Every structure is written in C-alpha cells, then in structure tokens.
Amino acid sequence: MEKLIVRGGHRLHGTVRVSGAKNAVLPIIAASVLGTEGSKIAEVPELEDVSTICKVLECLGIRVDRSEPHVLKIDSRNITGWEAPYDLVSTMRASFLVMGSLLARVGRAKISLPGGCAIGTRPIDIHLKGFEALGATIKQSHGSVEALAPNGLTGTTIYLDFPSVGATENLMMAASMAKGTTIVENAAQEPEIVDLANYINVMGGKVRGAGTTAIRIDGVKSMPGGEHMVIPDRIEAGTFMVAGAMTQGDIKVENVLCEHLKPLIAKLREAGCIVEEGINDVHVVGPRELKPITIKTMPYPGFPTDMQAQVMAMMCIAKGQSSVLETVFENRFMHVDELLRMGANIKTSGGRAALIEGVPKLYGCQVRATDLRAGAAMVLAGLVADGTTEITDIYHIDRGYENLVSKFTKLGADISRVG
Ligand code: UD1
Numbered sequence: 001m002e003k004l005i006v007r008g009g010h011r012l013h014g015t016v017r018v019s020g021a022k023n024a025v026l027p028i029i030a031a032s033v034l035g036t037e038g039s040k041i042a043e044v045p046e047l048e049d050v051s052t053i054c055k056v057l058e059c060l061g062i063r064v065d066r067s068e069p070h071v072l073k074i075d076s077r078n079i080t081g082w083e084a085p086y087d088l089v090s091t092m093r094a095s096f097l098v099m100g101s102l103l104a105r106v107g108r109a110k111i112s113l114p115g116g117c118a119i120g121t122r123p124i125d126i127h128l129k130g131f132e133a134l135g136a137t138i139k140q141s142h143g144s145v146e147a148l149a150p151n152g153l154t155g156t157t158i159y160l161d162f163p164s165v166g167a168t169e170n171l172m173m174a175a176s177m178a179k180g181t182t183i184v185e186n187a188a189q190e191p192e193i194v195d196l197a198n199y200i201n202v203m204g205g206k207v208r209g210a211g212t213t214a215i216r217i218d219g220v221k222s223m224p225g226g227e228h229m230v231i232p233d234r235i236e237a238g239t240f241m242v243a244g245a246m247t248q249g250d251i252k253v254e255n256v257l258c259e260h261l262k263p264l265i266a267k268l269r270e271a272g273c274i275v276e277e278g279i280n281d282v283h284v285v286g287p288r289e290l291k292p293i294t295i296k297t298m299p300y301p302g303f304p305t306d307m308q309a310q311v312m313a314m315m316c317i318a319k320g321q322s323s324v325l326e327t328v329f330e331n332r333f334m335h336v337d338e339l340l341r342m343g344a345n346i347k348t349s350g351g352r353a354a355l356i357e358g359v360p361k362l363y364g365c366q367v368r369a370t371d372l373r374a375g376a377a378m379v380l381a382g383l384v385a386d387g388t389t390e391i392t393d394i395y396h397i398d399r400g401y402e403n404l405v406s407k408f409t410k411l412g413a414d415i416s417r418v419g
Helices: 022-034 048-059 093-106 125-133 165-175 191-203 234-246 258-270 305-315 334-341 372-384 404-410
Strands: 003-007 013-017 038-042 063-065 071-075 108-112 137-141 144-148 157-159 181-185 206-208 214-218 227-229 250-254 274-277 281-285 294-297 321-326 345-349 353-357 366-368 388-392 414-418
Touching (some): 003 372, 013 404, 022 038, 022 071, 022 191, 048 093, 093 108, 093 125, 093 144, 125 144, 125 157, 165 191, 165 214, 234 250, 234 305, 234 372, 258 274, 258 305, 294 305, 305 334, 305 372, 334 366, 372 388, 372 414
Parallel strands (some): 013 250, 157 181, 294 321, 366 388
Antiparallel strands (some): 063 071, 108 144, 274 281
16 A cells, blocks of 8 residues: 655745646536537546546546546547446546436436545535526435426526535536526636636636635537636645745745635634745745634635645644634544654644644644545644654545655655655
C-alpha cells in the first residue's frame, strides 16, 4: 500500500503553481454530454476523479481524448448509453452530475446512488426534487435512481432548500435544454458554478445570474459544444497558503484568483500572516507564532468547508484557543482523531463544533488520510511535526491534488511517496 512520508521541520519557500479546479472541471466534463458536436477543455488537472468522470462519459458512448496533457477533447456526437455504473459512482459522488445533462440530451438517465468522501450522509434529495419540478419522473430501486423525461423537460421556478453546489449544477444542466425558462432560487454561488455557466454558454446555452442566488436558464433546442479553460483550484491554492502560514514560510502561489479566496485570506491575516494579493498570484509569509482564530464554514462566499481540515491543522499549533463550527456537512471531523494521534489538543461536541487548544509541538506518527481534505491536513501537520509522519490511504489525496509531492518538494518540504 502506498504511503506518504513527511519529515517535519522545514520552512517552505519559493513558488508553486496551482492546477485547474477539480470541483469546476468535474461538472464541466459532465456538461459535455449536452454538446451535439464536441468540446475542448483546457487547464484540466490530472487527477483520479477526472479519470473517473471520463470513464462515466465513455460508458455513455462519448469519446474522450486525453493525449495532450491538461487538455480534454470530447467527441459527444453519439450518445449510446444512459447508465452510470456502480463501480464508478461509488468512488466519486460527482458522477451523479451526469444525470442533469443526460436528462436534457436523451430524456433518461440511470445512475447508481453516489459514494465519494464519507462526509456526512450527503443525500441527493434536492437534486431529485428539482428534476421532478422540471417534469422528470424519478424511480429509485436496487441502489439506483432512474429519471425519465421522454417528452423533454419544461422550465419552471425551483427554490432549493439548501444552496447545494451539486444540485445547482445538475439543475443548470438539466434546464439548459428545457422548454422555456427556469429560475433556480437560493442557488449556490460558488466560483465553480460560474465556471460551469460560462462553459454552458460557450457551448450554446443561455445561463444568466450564475454567482448570485438566482440563476436564470433559458432553454435552447440544442448546443453544439465549445472551448473552455477551467478556473484555478482555490482549495489547492488555500492548502499551499496554509502550508506557508504553518511553516513560517515565504511562498508565492501562482495561478490564483484572490477574489475566490477572500475568507481564507482574512483568516490567515487574523492569524498573523502577511498576505499580499496579486492579479494572478498570492504571496504568504507565515509568522513566528500563529494567533488563534475562529472559523464557521458556510456556503460561498462564506468560509469553505473544503478548507476546514487544513485550517484545523494550523490551529493545532497556534498559541491559544481556536474554534471551528462546521455548518455545511455533518461528520466532517474525521481528521480530528488523526490530529489527536499527533499530539493535538482538540475537543469536539455534537460533531459540528471543535475547540482547539494550540500545542507547542505536534509529533510525527502513522496517520490515515480519512478523506481528501483530511489527507491534506495530515500532510500540513506532518510538515511541522517533530519526526516522521507516515500517511496511509493516500488514494483519497490523489483524487484531488495533482503532483502534491513534487509541488511540496519544490517548496523545500521533505516528503516522499513509498510503496
Ligand atoms: C461540493 C464539492 C465539495 C464541497 C461541497 C460544499 C464538488 C465535486 N464537490 O459537493 O468538495 O465540500 O460542494 O462546498 O464540487 N445536501 C442535501 N441534499 C442534496 C444535496 C446536498 O441535503 O440533495 C446537503 C449535503 O448533505 C451537505 C450539504 O447539502 O450537507 C452541501 O452539499 P453540496 O453543496 O451538494 O455538496 P456537493 O455538491 O456534494
């Protein structure tokens, strides 16, 4: 079994370039099902999750050419299937995002119930309620969901009970070829939603208002396809920024849109870091001693839940008491037990709140990457721990970080992959 070995104690310095955003590219690839000709997507990160969603497209009869690095050429002229099998959906919840585009393009979709990171129960009720509002019939049986709209979908107004990122994306795709206009109210406002809307529009769709809480989608008869460049990964950028903060580092993170990182930048400044925002980069200098901070995760533009674990690793070495309130997911504290093994002082209550009393030192030991971002938190903790940290179950990390080892090595970290 492969492991990451991190030897702590090095101050990080230098420059690192962030890849295209995982959470933008996955819905964008799913939206490619809509195109009657095909698409070319650039700045595609080389990740396990990208391979998985490409396999889902291939199951539908779509041809995906990945011969050029970081570029996908998608030939979606012929759709021959409408089912996403269990083995693919079970490893990645985002496979469920092909449901909206399949419904729009061929009027039917059958998808196994999703898996992915084991954070909370993660239901799909908001997606299904939206598809039904657009006129689809939903059947659930034997671990699969089937949606049918043999005569097409019809635009309507849909209010989301929670601004779910995946449901907003799925409904934008489904509505893009519906008859008439759809308004998605209480929509998610994440930058990845805006990137998907931009892609749908270059393909020939008509989406307005993405990035606000009300998105208007005017259905079109068909969409040929188009060319698109994926936005930078704000969570990968944030992970490097926290690494700089924790190691008394001095690092420049390139290919960053600071506009997408406002809550993290504010919190790093509160913790005592110097953060200089450039047009396409950000420079972070970590302090000698980190100050304690408080975070509450929220839908965008609030503090991102996908940075909660990494920032908790930072809180573990701040001087004083920090706190975390996780409001987006239930049970997103699986990294706490692993941080405790390294000597952290954390008390949780109710699965959503944590108090973190900073300790002078963390100690390297064997820990697990319990999910993708928890895995990143283990790497960060390992960078400052005394001795060697061995991280297992690193397939979670591979789902979302491209070339993590070489990027950290270039910044001066002592990290290697073995096994
Ligand atoms: C996306 C991101 C993930 C991020 C999350 C929140 C991708 C591929 N993944 O996941 O990295 O952590 O946004 O920013 O973009 N919910 C329901 N019913 C639903 C849908 C969601 O109750 O039908 C709940 C979930 O259980 C969760 C919350 O809503 O508690 C947020 O989920 P959602 O915004 O849908 O996250 P994902 O799209 O799955």
